[in-house]
Amino acid sequence: MKDTVTRNWALLVLTLGLMLSLGAAWLLHFSEQEQLRNRFVKDVSDRSAVFSRELNTSLETLYTLQTLFIGQAIPRLEDFEFVASNTRARHKDIVAIYWVPEISAGLRDVFERDIATTNGFRTFKVLRQQPDGQVVPSDKASGLHRPVVYFQGELSQKIPLGIDLTDNYPVNSLLMQAKLSGGLTLSSGRIALKDSLLKQGDYHSSMMKVALSIPLRGYPGKVAGYIVTVIDLRESFAKALSQIRVAGIDMKLWDQTGVQEPMLLHHHVSRTRLEIDERRSTLVPMHVNGNRQWFMEALPTFYYFNNKATWLPHLVFVLGMSLTGLICFSFVRIARRNAKIRHETHQLLTSNQELAEISRTDALTAVANRRYFDEVLDKEWKRSLRNKTPLTLIMVDIDCFKLYNDYYGHLEGDECIHAVAQTLRDMMSRPMDLVARYGGEEFAILLPDTNENAVILAEQCRKMIEQQRIAHAASKVSPYVTVSMGVATVNAAQTLDVSELIRHADRALYSAKANGRNQVVRAEIEVGHGGAPQLLEQNPLIQQGSEKRER
Numbered sequence: 031m032k033d034t035v036t037r038n039w040a041l042l043v044l045t046l047g048l049m050l051s052l053g054a055a056w057l058l059h060f061s062e063q064e065q066l067r068n069r070f071v072k073d074v075s076d077r078s079a080v081f082s083r084e085l086n087t088s089l090e091t092l093y094t095l096q097t098l099f100i101g102q103a104i105p106r107l108e109d110f111e112f113v114a115s116n117t118r119a120r121h122k123d124i125v126a127i128y129w130v131p132e133i134s135a136g137l138r139d140v141f142e143r144d145i146a147t148t149n150g151f152r153t154f155k156v157l158r159q160q161p162d163g164q165v166v167p168s169d170k171a172s173g174l175h176r177p178v179v180y181f182q183g184e185l186s187q188k189i190p191l192g193i194d195l196t197d198n199y200p201v202n203s204l205l206m207q208a209k210l211s212g213g214l215t216l217s218s219g220r221i222a223l224k225d226s227l228l229k230q231g232d233y234h235s236s237m238m239k240v241a242l243s244i245p246l247r248g249y250p251g252k253v254a255g256y257i258v259t260v261i262d263l264r265e266s267f268a269k270a271l272s273q274i275r276v277a278g279i280d281m282k283l284w285d286q287t288g289v290q291e292p293m294l295l296h297h298h299v300s301r302t303r304l305e306i307d308e309r310r311s312t313l314v315p316m317h318v319n320g321n322r323q324w325f326m327e328a329l330p331t332f333y334y335f336n337n338k339a340t341w342l343p344h345l346v347f348v349l350g351m352s353l354t355g356l357i358c359f360s361f362v363r364i365a366r367r368n369a370k371i372r373h374e375t376h377q378l379l380t381s382n383q384e385l386a387e388i389s390r391t392d393a394l395t396a397v398a399n400r401r402y403f404d405e406v407l408d409k410e411w412k413r414s415l416r417n418k419t420p421l422t423l424i425m426v427d428i429d430c431f432k433l434y435n436d437y438y439g440h441l442e443g444d445e446c447i448h449a450v451a452q453t454l455r456d457m458m459s460r461p462m463d464l465v466a467r468y469g470g471e472e473f474a475i476l477l478p479d480t481n482e483n484a485v486i487l488a489e490q491c492r493k494m495i496e497q498q499r500i501a502h503a504a505s506k507v508s509p510y511v512t513v514s515m516g517v518a519t520v521n522a523a524q525t526l527d528v529s530e531l532i533r534h535a536d537r538a539l540y541s542a543k544a545n546g547r548n549q550v551v552r553a554e555i556e557v558g559h560g561g562a563p564q565l566l567e568q569n570p571l572i573q574q575g576s577e578k579r580e581r
């Protein structure tokens with residue numbers, strides 16, 4: 031029972047410990063992840079801000095090219111190249127710059143001549159691309175021309191000078207939007223100028239490009255123009271990211287202007303090149319000039335979070351479980367120690383009981399010894415006094431026992447004493463009746479709450495012993511072992527001493543002996559006015575044994 035309680039308590043402590051440890055570890059992990067998440071959003075916002083700033087700075091520098099057209103309608107190639115190459119030197123993400131004037135077909139000849147004259151060219155022609163890919167001088171009679179006149183940039187971006195961009199739909203629409211907005215205008219998505227024009231060449235599809243235009247005014251005859259640039263977003267990213275060292279995040283730049291499907295402009299792959307944790311991606315709006323809605327999508331790799339997560343939640347869990355284990359262990363140890371103490375106490379109690387039993391038992395006869403008899407007599411006497419109940423004492427003595435010893439020897443004598451004691455004990459039916467060895471071959475029987483009728487029991491005992499037929503060849507009374515008994519019954523009184531009871535029972539026994547042994551004699555006692563008991567007569571009313579001998 032106690033073991034089950036201990037086990038249940040230990041289980042309860044274990045369960046609570048497990049729950050608390052798990053809870054604490056989970057809370058810690060959760061708050062740590064929350065912190066990492068916030069840090070991630072901050073990192074992404076920082077990147078997006080730096081990237082926007084870098085790109086805007088590059089775009090804004092294009093306004094400087096407008097200075098070329100102050101005070102003159104057609105700048106010289108030399109001047110254009112100087113300003114454009116300086117701009118590109120400062121902004122590595124600008125890979126090419128074009129000047130694209132807008133002229134009416136009627137003014138084409140004048141314009142071609144002015145370009146040639148301004149730059150000392152032998153000739154300059156506005157070109158158009160035929161369906162077979164061949165480039166020929168334009169023969170358009172009406173409408174507008176938007177030819178590429180000056181170019182500064184990487185050769186991979188170079189297209190034939192003079193080519194009319196009105197034939198190129200995506201670029202042409204970009205120029206018209208720029209004209210409408212009157213400011214910086216970003217193209218929708220990527221436009222590969224050269225591919226669109228020639229459908230051949232050394233264009234690198236991995237290069238992400240964005241076109242920008244600035245409307246220009248001033249040419250006689252209401253001619254406007256544009257500056258178109260090609261921006262390598264990879265460079266813009268690289269430049270921006272070099273300022274913020276955050277590893278483990280993939281970035282995607284999306285254009286979501288108007289209602290169109292989001293268009294992927296650029297995908298920056300993290301240097302770690304590890305697996306992406308899509309669930310934690312986040313979108314950040316970009317603030318880039320050019321009338322477009324761009325978004326930065328940040329996709330963290332598992333590395334980003336795992337690398338920053340600490341071992342603290344694990345440590346808390348392990349420590350919690352260790353503490354729980356320690357408590358359980360101590361609990362079980364204490365319980366075991368208690369069980370051991372309980373067991374030892376029980377053993378001690380049993381031993382004490384055994385010792386007490388031994389201390390009050392006569393070793394030869396296994397009935398109560400004299401010491402215990404005295405103890406019980408005292409208690410019963412007091413009880414008799416309290417309850418006003420009679421108390422009877424029977425003194426028993428084996429007849430002619432000296433002769434028995436002499437005849438059979440002491441060992442046989444011991445056995446005889448043992449047999450008589452057992453017979454007397456077996457005759458007692460009530461648990462409170464006590465048979466004790468009073469000394470030598472003499473016994474005392476204490477019968478609480480018993481009146482003079484005790485002589486009947488005494489006589490039955492006497493008979494029973496005689497009927498045992500224990501041979502006693504030397505006896506003067508009978509061929510078998512017999513006993514004489516003296517019975518005394520009193521009602522305890524304050525004035526009476528317990529020794530009186532013994533004395534009267536002794537005297538009655540003496541009478542039984544004197545009267546010929548093998549008989550029961552009852553002491554007649556009366557308490558006088560002075561309180562002293564008096565033995566009125568010793569009544570040998572119980573007949574002697576049937577087989578008598580000469581004394």
Ligand SMILES: Nc1nc2c(ncn2[C@@H]2O[C@H](COP(=O)(O)OP(=O)(O)OP(=O)(O)O)[C@@H](O)[C@H]2O)c(=O)[nH]1
Nearest residue numbers: 428429430431432433435440441443444470471543
């Ligand atoms: N074997 C044995 N003998 C004992 C023991 N205790 C006392 N005796 C003997 O019991 C005898 C008692 O004898 P007595 O008191 O003279 O009386 P008795 O011979 O029985 O004669 P009556 O009592 O007059 O019938 C003595 O010889 C004791 O030695 C004992 O434990 N074992």
